[in-house]
Amino acid sequence: MSTKQGQVVAHGAFQLFSERRRGEVSELLIDVFGRGDVTALGADWRGIVYFTLDDDPELDADTVVGFDPSSGSSGPLTSVDEVLEAVRTGDIAEAVDAASFDAWRTATGQRSIDMGDCVPPALHEFMGGDPxxxxxxxxxxxxxxxxxxxxxxxxxxxxxxxxxxxPDEVFDESRWG
Structure with a gap:
């Protein structure tokens, strides 16, 4: 992927990253996963990030992996070509639950979300929250x-x-500073 401009689908339900955003998110995911072969592709309104692994012995380099920071879960989903085709046709909206996004937009009065923004769960799923x-x-x-x-x-x-x-220690910034 060499596009410099990003693309937003369905009022921000899915965001195909611009070159700059791709670099920022890739760098963060490299830190999170502790591996240097992560290339971010995009994200959806829920904060689920889609990326590829350039040097993984078990996955083709064009396999898109999804990562949900709220639950901590990740796994292979589809190919880069299939994602790009779904973006082109708009079908990606259904794959990322645009109906729930539209309900959220209606409930909050938001027309759209900006590139690089998401609507996280009120409480992270791994901390007992409901997605x-x-x-x-x-x-x-x-x-x-x-x-x-x-x-x-x-x-x-x-x-x-x-x-x-x-435990309260999780939120004690002096302990983790």
């Missing part, structure tokens, strides 16, 4: 990913297991 309960405000995607990764790292470092109560 259907969305924030009423948009958030910068890079910030959303970074905060989710930091919180997940803190939980892991403290040994918190799924179902455990979230």
């Amino acid at each position: 259907a309960e969305r924030s009423t405000e948009t958030q910068d995607l890079v910030t959303f990913i970074a905060v989710a990764a930091a919180l997940m790292g803190r939980l892991e470092e403290l040994g918190v297991q799924p179902g455990d109560e979230i």
Whole structure:
């Protein structure tokens, strides 16, 4: 992908990154996953990021991987060509649940979201949140990913297991500063 301009589909339900945004998100994902072969492609309104891995022995270089920072889950989805075709036809909107996005837009009075923004869950899923309960405000995607990764790292470092109560130490900035 060599496009310099990004593309927004269905009022921001899906965003094919511009060259600059692709670089920013790729750099962050390289840090999150601890590997240097990540190339961001785009993201959807929920904050799910789509990327490729250039040097993975188990995946073709054109396989698009999805990563949901709110749940921490990731996995292969489709090919780059299929994503680009779905963007071209507008079919990507259905794949990223544009109907729920439209309901959110109606409920909040938002006409669209800007390139690089997302609508995160009110509480991260890995912290017990419901992915259907969305924030009423948009958030910068890079910030959303970074905060989710930091919180997940803190939980892991403290040994918190799924179902455990979230200790206050997770939010103590002096401990993690």
